[in-house]
Amino acid sequence: MLEGFCTKLQRHHAAITGAVLVITCLIPFCVTSTYVLRICVVAQMNIILVLSLNMMTGLLGQMSFGHAAFFGIGAYTAAILSTKLNMPAQVTFPAAMVVAGLFGILLGLPTLKLKGYYFVIVTMVFCEIMRIVELNWMEVTRGPLGIMTIPKPGFFGLRISTQREFYFLALALVILTVIVIRNIMNSRIGYAILAVRDDEVAAESMGINIFRYKILVFAVASCFAGLAGALYAQYTGYIDPTSFTNNKSNELLVMVIFGGLGNLVGSFIGAITLSVIPELLRGLATYRQLIYGIILVVLMMVKPDGLLGAVNFKYLGQRDKLKPLKDGGKKRGAIWWKKS
Amino acid sequence: MALLRLEQVTASYGNIQVLKEINLEVNEGEIVTLIGANGAGKSTTMRTIMGLKHCDSGKVWFGGEDITNCDTRIMVQKGIILVPEGRQVFPKFSVKDNLVMGAYLRPDEEIQDSMQIVYELFPRLKDRKDQLAGTLSGGEQQMLAVGRAMMGKPKLLLLDEPSLGLAPLIINEIFEMIQHIRTMGTTILLVEQNARVALKNSNRAYVLETGRIVLNDAAEVLLNSEKVQEAYFGGLN
16 A cells, blocks of 8 residues: 555656645745744754765664764854854855764774674764763863854855744755755665665675775765754754754654655655654643654554655656556556546 | 686684685686585685685786785676675665666666676566565575676676575576576686585586695596595485
8 A cells, every 4th residue: 555655656756846845835934933933944954864864874774873963063063163253154054064074984984894783882872972072071062051142044144044034944955965865876876875785795796895885975974964953053043962962863763763764755754743743742741752652662563664664766666667557548647636 | 827816825814714825726618616614714715806805825816917905896897706605685676776786887888788698597587677686586586696796797707605595496597507607708616515516517626624725626526536425425425
């Protein structure tokens, strides 16, 4: 059933993508509540984080429990540059990406050979180390006091300050992330990354340089986590080490797994659903965490792969094209709203 | 001149020396088998040839060039391709994409031709080209692994235990394929536990024991040699 539904999605993916884009662009004009828009911005930030984590965990196959560390590194980089040096956003955002990317490579180099549990432990510890550094390096990070009054971002004199403007900034960053990750995954590099995930020995015997592709994924994934961090810092205007703990890492990983490891569409669903559900449940106060937990447990029992973990849109599309046409091709290409 | 020559190759994992001064030659157009018990160093020999494992001393020559400890990538470009042990296909790739990965270092326009050749060799792969490789049967996965290696246009094909875990009928089928690949002009170096089938299908063989080559002769001679029979056929003959 899910497969059939996804085949239909794939068949009309251009139309659906367009429709979703139009709707997302209209939301900030129809909704004026700052509370709702705030949730939207946070959800978009989570999408960037989850997409990049999915690249590392779902596509390269390295289960990372330390993604929040890169998120934090990006946030602190942007915060420090904009408060101490008064840098504009066209500097702080790329700088956050570069610094986080460099840390990604630094973490990648010694852990290249690690897999499974060992890699999990190293990434977890890395996240904890970063938190402790942020907490104790008073001169730079102001420790537990956090960095306050971070200026709102301005790109080449264009100030971004209202919720609606932030919404579109976040949307633009999400689109940038999707374009970069999608293009990488659709190129030969993407094939190599998936091959490394499926079987390292076989991939290496085919002449694929495992070292190069692993480092590349580490760099790109942490770059985008850093980008989300910069957005977070300059959006909320205040950061402290409690936002970048293992809790945040786990939350992100849960979103990835909820949507389905290795499926980019799933990452959107996971990030949006799990950013919105806790807010919807806010009225239930005490029972909120309980229900959140139950939802996750039920999903893992019903679909252990996550919602779209077992779906490969590319192959569904290929198979769909080969299927003999029952109605002589009328149905294919017909779009749902044109159906009589 | 030999296509592949190993000269006094030694390799070790930590303190344990696994290969002790291995000398080995594979001539063009031959099928050569390495037999030996578990832990004798057969797979390590393969890994050393591929550059997946670096050797401590000794030289590896391929077509007159010194390729000792080169990158695996260079080995593949020069035409040595390994089919790893235990049918290591990419389970979440379709059969077709698995084959495409085999031609990773080759220009795109040559892929179609090679794929046709592989499909002729293994018609069953063509029937299943859009299926995920992980859903194939064991025999089909082994065919896919061999087919994928053929996509790289190997001069020398290294097969590490192609019969592992397969039914006798399928094993025969695989070995027919190996013979067929040889007639297409590919030299083959084979590692096998299934010594009888392997020897029947090869020209020459080396017997490895704890990292040393103890016997080296034409395949028929070894097939009838008492020492080999005792050690590997369990005296059933």
